[in-house]
Amino acid sequence: MSTDAALYIVPTPIGNLNDITQRALQVLEQVSLIACEDTRHSGKLFSHFGIGTKTMALHDHNERQRAQSLINRLADGQSVALVSDAGTPLISDPGYHLVTQVREAGYPVVPLPGPCAATTALCASGLPSDRFTFEGFLPAKTKARVDVLTALLEEPRTMIFYESPRRVLDSLKDLIEVMGPERQVVLAREITKSFETIKGAPAGELRAWLMEDDNRTRGEMVVMVAPHRPEADALPAEALRTTELLCAELPLKKAAALAAQIHGVKKNALYKHGLEAGW
Structure with missing residues (x-):
């Protein structure tokens, strides 16, 4: 597997370590540097999987300043991976400024699929x-x-x-x-x-x-x-609960009709809510 000069966005597990992908492990092993939201936190993950790649901290407080040094590495032909503490980087985590600057500098940004809470x-x-x-x-x-x-x-x-x-x-x-x-x-x-x-x-x-x-x-x-949902938001909780309980034994359409009779509400509104709720 080749890791040419590029910034790799690498998701990591949000809890269960088995959720990391084989591709993520390969990238983390082969890049020149891993930029971590917290090197100590990510270090535990890397230790578990035997990954010895060099790391550096990249978080909300230093991202803008360190972006250029990472771009310099890309210019030297090195590859860099970005990880957050858990899940997919940039989703309520650092990385936006780095990705923007790397793209503006003309280097590829390669996103890997993976865990997202x-x-x-x-x-x-x-x-x-x-x-x-x-x-x-x-x-x-x-x-x-x-x-x-x-x-x-x-x-x-x-x-x-x-x-x-x-x-x-x-x-x-x-x-x-x-x-x-x-x-x-x-x-x-x-x-x-x-x-x-x-x-x-x-x-x-x-x-x-x-x-x-x-x-x-x-x-x-x-x-x-x-x-x-204008209609559903106006439905009483008791009517919704009755519909849900009836759905355990009846088709949704029949359950909505019975619950509507019991609570004096519109059956179509209950039926629509039940469809959206997956009853």
Whole structure:
């Protein structure tokens, strides 16, 4: 396998080390240098796989300054790999400025496919996946967070956020304030790891569930929010729950009709919501 002078974007596992690809290992072994978000963190991965390639730190605070030195290496015919602490580089991680400068300098940027927490979580969420928007981390401050959520109130696509354990309850509180307690939310934590958890519920119920056990707010988190649906957002949680339960024994169309009779809501709205939720 050839690693000509190029910048290789190399995804690394988000938890399970077996998720690294054979191609990623080959590139990491053969490049001249690996630029790491945190050399100590990545060093554990490299040690596990017996990779002895030279490394250097490249993070938010030094990326602009170090980009030129990496371009100089490319000019000398060397190849460079970029890794983040976990997952695909540049997805809420450093690398944007480096990639921009390398492309502007005329050198190839070669992306490798691999792990990404956002898409891994989405495919198991049960939320619409044909269209989605990745929003990264919500702001740390309440007002800024509320402003972002307000701007997304009528977003017609599934919304994906990364969140930290120490802020997830505050973020859900603000989401409930802006989008209402009935908005469907799916939390995926510790994806690919031993304590992987994927929990979906109306926002109010999900927050209450998290508060029942401190362990549920630990680890890396992906928060996915159902898209705005004018009819579905107005449906009571009880009607949605009844429909979901009935779907265990009945076709969706029949379940929606029965739940509509029980709760006095429109069956078409329940049916549409059930289709989008994968019931």
